[in-house]
Amino acid sequence: DAKTTQPNSMESNEEEPVHLPCNHSTISGTDYIHWYRQLPSQGPEYVIHGLTSNVNNRMASLAIAEDRKSSTLILHRATLRDAAVYYCILRIGDYKLSFGAGTTVTVRA
Amino acid sequence: SQTIHQWPATLVQPVGSPLSLECTVEGTSNPNLYWYRQAAGRGLQLLFYSVGIGQISSEVPQNLSASRPQDRQFILSSKKLLLSDSGFYLCAWSSLKGGPGELFFGEGSRLTVL
Numbered sequence: 001d002a003k004t005t006q007p008n009s010m011e012s013n014e015e016e017p018v019h020l021p022c023n024h025s026t027i028s029g030t031d032y033i034h035w036y037r038q039l040p041s042q043g044p045e046y047v048i049h050g051l052t053s054n055v056n057n058r059m060a061s062l063a064i065a066e067d068r069k070s071s072t073l074i075l076h077r078a079t080l081r082d083a084a085v086y087y088c089i090l091r092i093g094d095y096k097l098s099f100g101a102g103t104t105v106t107v108r109a
Numbered sequence: 110s111q112t113i114h115q116w117p118a119t120l121v122q123p124v125g126s127p128l129s130l131e132c133t134v135e136g137t138s139n140p141n142l143y144w145y146r147q148a149a150g151r152g153l154q155l156l157f158y159s160v161g162i163g164q165i166s167s168e169v170p171q172n173l174s175a176s177r178p179q180d181r182q183f184i185l186s187s188k189k190l191l192l193s194d195s196g197f198y199l200c201a202w203s204s205l206k207g208g209p210g211e212l213f214f215g216e217g218s219r220l221t222v223l
Contacts, residue, residue, distance in 0.1 A: 036212070041219075043214030043217050044214050096155065099153035099155075
């Protein structure tokens with residue numbers, strides 16, 4: 001299975017941007033890049049996904065490297081509610097999404 | 110709109126007792142269904158996924174089993190629980206049709222085995 005590598009933790013100040021990196025050097029051509037986030041005692045929440053082009057939605061932006069071996073989730077203005085564990089995962093084939101350990105994001109007021 | 114529900118939300122069970130967790134999805138048909146487990150402070154481990162009624166794929170050998178008796182119903186079971194089965198169990202669904210297949214998760218079931 002294609003794996004992803006993320007930093008264990010990141011800290012940010014409120015109202016500042018957060019850039020969360022993810023490496024996926026063994027990605028194949030048809031694997032979608034997904035991002036989810038999980039608040040304590042809740043199920044993960046879908047954030048954004050992409051294949052080749054950069055993507056924007058109301059929650060975040062996703063920047064994908066030209067060779068697709070890495071990507072960055074961008075939270076433009078962090079709020080206290082953005083404190084969570086963020087998972088970068090690959091959708092392998094039609095069915096499987098395997099989660100790694102994720103990045104714990106702390107937002108300081 | 111689509112919704113997913115799982116129950117019970119919490120349960121405490123003795124070692125060796127049986128387990129049944131249920132998950133149902135509304136507002137969609139023929140979804141992919143998934144069971145994940147999350148141990149305390151850890152990431153999510155994929156346990157089972159299903160692409161249709163009666164079709165179950167197991168990712169990790171263990172004393173758990175899954176069944177899909179109806180299109181939008183997914184059940185996680187065990188005949189005899191182990192201490193290591195404690196954790197946060199999450200059901201999820203995604204569209205079976207082509208596309209990115211984003212996952213939508215239920216509220217989770219927290220199991221403590223004593």
